Amino acid sequence: FKCHELTGFGGAIKNLGMGCASRKGKLVQHSTVAPVVAEKYCIGCGICPRACAHDAILITGGKAIIDPQKCTGCSRCITVCPVKAINIQWNEAADLVMRKMAEYALGALSGKSGKAIYINFITQVSPACDCYGHSDAPIVNDIGICVSTDPVAIDQACADLVNGARGNEGSALQSGFEPGGDKFRGVWPEITWEVQLEHGEKIGLGSRKYELVRV
Ligand code: SF4
Ligand code: SF4
Structure with a gap:
């Protein structure tokens, strides 16, 4: 529990x-469940792409972007982001x-x-x-x-x-x-x-x- x-x-x-x-x-x-990255908070650290088991996150221009076609909504990226830049709508x-x-x-x-x-x-x-x-x-x-x-x-x-x-x-x-x-x-x-x-x-x-x- x-x-x-x-x-x-x-x-x-x-x-x-x-x-x-x-x-x-x-x-x-x-x-x-569709997590989104708040671009202004993302520092491009690269932690969330490594944590995503579905290769749904890319770093582009120093910011993380989530591909909704690949994302399963597991929410792991939310818990690993050090600056809480990823949230669920x-x-x-x-x-x-x-x-x-x-x-x-x-x-x-x-x-x-x-x-x-x-x-x-x-x-x-x-x-x-x-x-x-x-x-x-x-x-x-x-x-x-x-x-x-x-x-x-x-x-x-x-x-x-x-x-x-x-x-x-x-x-x-x-x-x-x-x-x-x-x-x-x-x-x-x-x-x-x-x-x-x-x-x-x-x-x-x-x-x-x-x-x-x-x-
Ligand atoms: S919710 Fe899960 S599958 Fe979707 S981007 Fe985050 S870690 Fe990857
Ligand atoms: S873990 Fe957070 S700060 Fe790091 S790249 Fe992903 S969204 Fe950006």
Whole structure:
């Protein structure tokens, strides 16, 4: 269970929706996300072209340019840029990714009702996607392991547990340090992370209501 630059956090819904999707399905889910380079901030350092696994970035005239035909919207370039020159045109892109993700999760479970359980490790809660080749200081200390048969309930419970913890000074967290503060917006303020939970519940993926039993 981690923070995530597109979805606020990544837990059971994300692992189901993205993890169980075909390559084409992953691309479809990311397809509405289009990062752009703010030319005036780009210093032409060359880091983002090296980080892009899809050769979608070229340095031209000392500035990075993203080829939208090659870009899959993975957002890795956003996290590696040292001057934060790359951003997503947020409008509704992130919300749409989360809705698609919940729907793909529902599809992945089709025909498997009652045959799946979810285990979320709330440990090493890094500020960005853990598919990258680097990590960062956890935004909260390790909390524990959650188990549930409901992917929405477990993600809601984990989000509440992380938000209920004290944030770590010196991590990527910028606000919400106090217990109860919104840790996910504290790292990714533009992301309405609740969308994946709301939509998951709406389409019948699970329930946001849960009972936490500590063992
Ligand atoms: S979002 Fe991913 S694929 Fe697109 S340019 Fe950035 S690193 Fe490359
Ligand atoms: S990492 Fe940032 S500053 Fe460096 S080339 Fe890419 S956009 Fe420009």
